[in-house]
Amino acid sequence: xxxxxxxxxxxxxxxxxxxxxxxxxxxxxxxxxxxxxxxxxxxxxxxxxxxxxxxxxxxxxxxxxxxxxxxxxxxxxxxxxxxxxxxxxxxxxxxxxxxxxxxxxxxxxxxxxxxxxxxxxxxxxxxxxxxxxxxxxxxxxxxxxxxxxxxxxxxxxxxxxxxxxxxxxxxxxxxxxxxxxxxxxxxxxxxxxxxxxxxxxxxxxxxxxxxxxxxxxxxxxxxxxxxxxxxxxxxxxxxxxxxxxxxxxxxxxxxxxxxxxxxxxxxxxxxxxxxxxxxx
Numbered sequence: 713x714x715x716x717x718x719x720x721x722x723x724x725x726x727x728x729x730x731x732x733x734x735x736x737x738x739x740x741x742x743x744x745x746x747x748x749x750x751x752x753x754x755x756x757x758x759x760x761x762x763x764x765x766x767x768x769x770x771x772x773x774x775x776x777x778x779x780x781x782x783x784x785x786x787x788x789x790x791x792x793x794x795x796x797x798x799x800x801x802x803x804x805x806x807x808x809x810x811x812x813x814x815x816x817x818x819x820x821x822x823x824x825x826x827x828x829x830x831x832x833x834x835x836x837x838x839x840x841x842x843x844x845x846x847x848x849x850x851x852x853x854x855x856x857x858x859x860x861x862x863x864x865x866x867x868x869x870x871x872x873x874x875x876x877x878x879x880x881x882x883x884x885x886x887x888x889x890x891x892x893x894x895x896x897x898x899x900x901x902x903x904x905x906x907x908x909x910x911x912x913x914x915x916x917x918x919x920x921x922x923x924x925x926x927x928x929x930x931x932x933x934x935x936x937x938x939x940x941x942x943x944x945x946x947x948x949x950x951x952x953x954x955x956x957x958x959x960x961x962x963x964x965x966x967x968x969x970x971x972x973x974x975x976x977x978x979x980x981x982x983x984x985x986x987x988x989x990x991x992x
Contacts, residue, residue, distance in 0.1 A: 713737070713763045713764050713766070713767035714767055714770075714771060714776075714796055714799045714800065714803075715796045716737045716740060716741055716764075716767075717733060717737060717764060717767045717768060717771060717777075718771070718776070718787070718791060718794075718796075718799075719737075719740060720733045720736035720737045720740060721733060721777065721785065721786070721787045721791075722787065722792070723736055723740065724736055726786060726787050726792070727784055727785065727786035727787070728784065728785060729783055729784055729785070730764075730765070730768065730783060730785060730959075731942075733764070733768070733785060734760075734761060734764055735939045735942075737760075737764060738760070738939060739939070743760060745938075747760065748760060748909060748938065749908065749909065751907065751908055756842075756845050756849075756907050756908070756934060756935055756936075756958060757936065758908065758909060758936070761936060768785055770803055770806075771791065771799070773806060774799060774802050774803060774806060775788060775790050775791070776788055776790055776791030776794055776799060777791050840962075840972070841958070841959060841962040844962050844965065844971070844972065845934055845958055845962065847971070848905065848934050848958075848961075849905055849907070849934060851905075853903075853905070854874075856903055856905055857874045857884050857885065857903050858874060859970070860884070860885070860901065860903045860932050861873075861874050861885060861887075862970060863932075863961070863964055863965065863968065863970065864885075864887050864901065864930075865887075866964075866968040866970070867964070867968075868889060868890065869887035869888060869889050869890075869899065870887065870888050870889075870890055871886075871887060871888045872885065872886070872887035872888075873885055873886055873887070882902050882917060882918055882921045883900050883901075883902060883918075883921050883922065883925075884901060884902050884903045885900070885901050885903075886898060886899065886900055886901070887899050887901065889928075897927065897928055898927075898928065899928045899929065899930055900921075900922050900925065900928070900929050900930070901929070901930040901931070901932060902918050902921075902929070902930075902931050902932065903932050903933075904931065904932065904933040904934075904935075905933070905934050906933045906934055906935035907934070907935055908935050908936070909935060909936050909937065909938045909941075910931075910933050910935055910936065910937045910938065910941050910957075911938055911940070911941055912938065912940040912941045912943070912944035914931070914941065915931065915937075915941050915944045915945050915953055915955075916944060918931055918953060919950060919951050919953060922951060923951075927951055928951070928952065928954070929951060929952070929953040929954065930953070930954045930956065931945070931953055931954070931955050931956070932956045932961060933955075933956070933957055933958060933961075934958045934961065935957065935958055936957050936958060936959075937955050937957055941955070942955060
């Protein structure tokens with residue numbers, strides 16, 4: 713996925729969010745709906761999304777791309793000039809160096825204390841978002857609705873109520889977002905625990921449930937949204953639907969410290985000044 717990722721960033725003007733990069737790669741490579749529906753193992757991401765995520769990470773390790781704290785990926789000068797074969801060869805060398813470092817680290821750890829391969833049933837190497845999505849998928853439906861309610865309250869919504877019940881057309885709750893002391897608007901939300909990609913049909917169904925009841929909708933999912941679903945959400949002449957996918961939901965839970973604890977770490981760079989000892 714190195715070449716498609718580089719080409720996508722070039723087509724986007726040198727930078728883009730991960731969603732924009734994914735959509736551009738899918739567009740340039742012409743992947744079919746059937747290919748996009750293939751999940752990676754038992755995970756929530758599609759195989760293509762999974763490989764693209766690793767491609768971005770590896771390209772960053774190679775110095776070909778960078779990413780900001782706001783999730784914007786950008787080509788570096790090296791990334792703009794490097795050929796595909798050069799990147800692949802550099803990746804091989806980097807992996808060899810990494811394997812040596814990891815082996816030495818395991819040896820050092822073994823000399824100090826035993827290493828637990830698993831903690832709380834989750835591999836220590838798992839990405840925190842993967843662990844969090846697993847927790848969300850294991851929640852009862854009503855608990856997930858209450859969690860979504862809490863997220864909206866933390867985000868500034870007031871009068872947030874869970875109203876989901878049979879025959880309600882897929883609307884799980886309502887809330888009022890207060891833009892300023894003088895401006896506010898009601899919002900309907902739907903919570904969809906979903907593995908894989910949410911289709912544009914889900915967006916249309918939710919919009920249909922809102923018809924005549926409100927002008928603003930919020931669709932929350934643990935999965936991802938297809939390119940067509942995102943286009944449907946902002947289609948001209950239709951009620952706008954805001955989309956929160958699994959990755960953004962994880963980031964919000966982290967931001968509001970809901971079930972996610974962040975502990976800052978400080979690393980020290982220590983240098984021995986040999987000349988000091990010679991001058992004593």
